[in-house]
Amino acid sequence: MGTVDDDLLRTLVPQVIGVLVRRGNDFATAEDAVQDALVEAVRVWPQAPPAHPRAWLLTVAQRRLVDVRRSEAARRRREEAQAEEPEPGPTEQADDTLLLLTLCCHPSLSPTSAVALALRAVGGLTTAQVAEAFLVPQATMAQRISRAKATIRDVPLDRPGDLAAVLRVLYLVFHTGHRGQVDLAAEAIRLTRQLTLASPEPEVRGLLALMLLHHARDAARWHEGRLVPLDRQDRSLWDTAEIAEGVGLVQSALAQGRPGEYQLHAAIAALHDDAATWEETDWPQVLGWYDDLVALAGNPIARLGRLVALAHAEGPAAALAEHAALEDEVGTTAQFHAVRAHLLELAGDRDGAAAAYSEAAGLTTSAPERDHLVRSAAALRS
Amino acid sequence: MPRFLLLKHYRGGPEHHHPVVPMDQWAPEAVDAHMRFLGETSRMLEESGELVEGQALHPGRVYVQYGGEGAAPVTTDGPYPETSDLVAGWYMVDVESRERALEIAAHVSSGPDQDGNPFHEWIEVRQVMDGSDPGEA
Numbered sequence: 001m002g003t004v005d006d007d008l009l010r011t012l013v014p015q016v017i018g019v020l021v022r023r024g025n026d027f028a029t030a031e032d033a034v035q036d037a038l039v040e041a042v043r044v045w046p047q048a049p050p051a052h053p054r055a056w057l058l059t060v061a062q063r064r065l066v067d068v069r070r071s072e073a074a075r076r077r078r079e080e081a082q083a084e085e086p087e088p089g090p091t092e093q094a095d096d097t098l099l100l101l102t103l104c105c106h107p108s109l110s111p112t113s114a115v116a117l118a119l120r121a122v123g124g125l126t127t128a129q130v131a132e133a134f135l136v137p138q139a140t141m142a143q144r145i146s147r148a149k150a151t152i153r154d155v156p157l158d159r160p161g162d163l164a165a166v167l168r169v170l171y172l173v174f175h176t177g178h179r180g181q182v183d184l185a186a187e188a189i190r191l192t193r194q195l196t197l198a199s200p201e202p203e204v205r206g207l208l209a210l211m212l213l214h215h216a217r218d219a220a221r222w223h224e225g226r227l228v229p230l231d232r233q234d235r236s237l238w239d240t241a242e243i244a245e246g247v248g249l250v251q252s253a254l255a256q257g258r259p260g261e262y263q264l265h266a267a268i269a270a271l272h273d274d275a276a277t278w279e280e281t282d283w284p285q286v287l288g289w290y291d292d293l294v295a296l297a298g299n300p301i302a303r304l305g306r307l308v309a310l311a312h313a314e315g316p317a318a319a320l321a322e323h324a325a326l327e328d329e330v331g332t333t334a335q336f337h338a339v340r341a342h343l344l345e346l347a348g349d350r351d352g353a354a355a356a357y358s359e360a361a362g363l364t365t366s367a368p369e370r371d372h373l374v375r376s377a378a379a380l381r382s
Numbered sequence: 383m384p385r386f387l388l389l390k391h392y393r394g395g396p397e398h399h400h401p402v403v404p405m406d407q408w409a410p411e412a413v414d415a416h417m418r419f420l421g422e423t424s425r426m427l428e429e430s431g432e433l434v435e436g437q438a439l440h441p442g443r444v445y446v447q448y449g450g451e452g453a454a455p456v457t458t459d460g461p462y463p464e465t466s467d468l469v470a471g472w473y474m475v476d477v478e479s480r481e482r483a484l485e486i487a488a489h490v491s492s493g494p495d496q497d498g499n500p501f502h503e504w505i506e507v508r509q510v511m512d513g514s515d516p517g518e519a
Contacts, residue, residue, distance in 0.1 A: 137428075140434070143430070308519070
């Protein structure tokens with residue numbers, strides 16, 4: 001986008017939609033108008049940056065709305081009272097973000113649709129950028145977004161909806177990672193950071209902490225396109241500023257005494273980020289957080305993670321004994337066999353571990369994970 | 383958001399439920415109706431926000447192998463076993479779930495045969511590997 005300040009432009013999108021909705025426009029129409037204004041801004045601003053970007057966007061979007069309405073005028077005459085309103089303060093802007101995010105992540109939408117709509121209406125991305133990030137043609141993405149808007153047409157936009165659904169969508173965006181010209185992990189962090197201004201819920205800060213504490217390891221986690229596991233990462237490459245912010249956030253969230261899944265995952269990530277070397281990892285404390293997580297969520301993936309901590313804290317024999325009991329529930333997942341491989345390796349069973357890594361490699365649908373598992377099996381057999 | 387490749391075959395795969403007449407022996411109107419169905423399927427998938435792409439392949443094929451330093455590529459155009467797979471084309475879809483991919487594949491298989499009845503051909507469904515980070519603790 002040349003000299004255009006991407007972050008500013010994207011922050012303005014939900015604000016301008018908020019203004020138009022408060023002026024009595026429905027969300028779907030307002031969102032379309034602002035998307036048109038955004039596409040225009042991306043085209044025009046590099047040559048002619050506006051003095052007042054927000055007013056510029058609002059004017060162009062408003063003009064677009066008038067055009068739409070003029071074409072409808074033949075069949076429906078409607079008077080528009082356009083009162084000049086004051087600039088919204090920070091609280092109002094934060095509320096708009098929260099309102100729009102809960103609408104875009106409404107439980108009636110599939111995760112795929114919610115992600116696309118939220119990135120456009122709240123993330124301020126163009127349809128082309130969202131399409132590129134998800135590797136689908138622009139026409140397909142435009143249809144996906146317009147169907148999503150039709151699904152939520154009758155949802156009132158007066159009070160925030162389901163926050164848990166928003167957090168799930170933001171975490172999904174975070175994990176989609178860096179594709180196309182937009183860094184979706186950074187985008188997820190930016191939106192979650194905005195959400196912390198609008199909601200005092202500790203899980204919101206827990207999620208932001210979790211994202212930062214993982215994002216901090218990015219430079220060390222990938223080497224020439226290959227995944228580097230936690231025990232082999234060059235920890236000098238970790239982003240200490242993100243770790244410090246993440247640790248501060250998870251501490252302040254946990255201090256509220258209402259732990260949730262994101263806070264507990266963040267607490268575990270913080271312990272890993274805190275250790276100067278893999279050998280110095282505080283496994284008994286990691287295990288303690290996993291015990292809390294399993295007690296709270298009880299999902300088999302959390303229980304698999306706990307077994308790795310148990311093996312390091314108390315030895316692989318106990319973990320292997322418990323591992324077998326999870327087979328009925330998650331025996332067909334790559335994680336189940338990857339954890340088993342790790343436990344067998346710790347127990348000194350190289351052949352068993354190699355076979356389990358191969359089994360896991362055949363089950364995952366992630367190419368980088370498959371390559372890593374194949375390399376792990378090969379290393380044990382050489 | 384898993385992606386699946388739905389493969390249509392000229393031949394190969396599991397045995398058919400009923401004898402299959404190759405399309406070059408169909409009446410021209412029947413061929414047109416089948417092609418129209420494939421185009422409509424593409425439009426349906428675009429409108430549902432699930433289409434990545436659809437392509438058809440020419441049936442002619444050649445196998446190529448590295449011929450060694452400075453040597454020409456080694457090629458062969460058969461003969462192949464009568465039952466060998468021959469892909470005719472594909473849809474790539476980006477969907478919510480594996481179940482949805484199977485549902486679309488079943489729809490593709492319902493296209494008209496030479497008599498205008500559902501073709502019931504076998505559609506091969508393969509998941510595309512993605513580049514996602516599996517995550518760590």
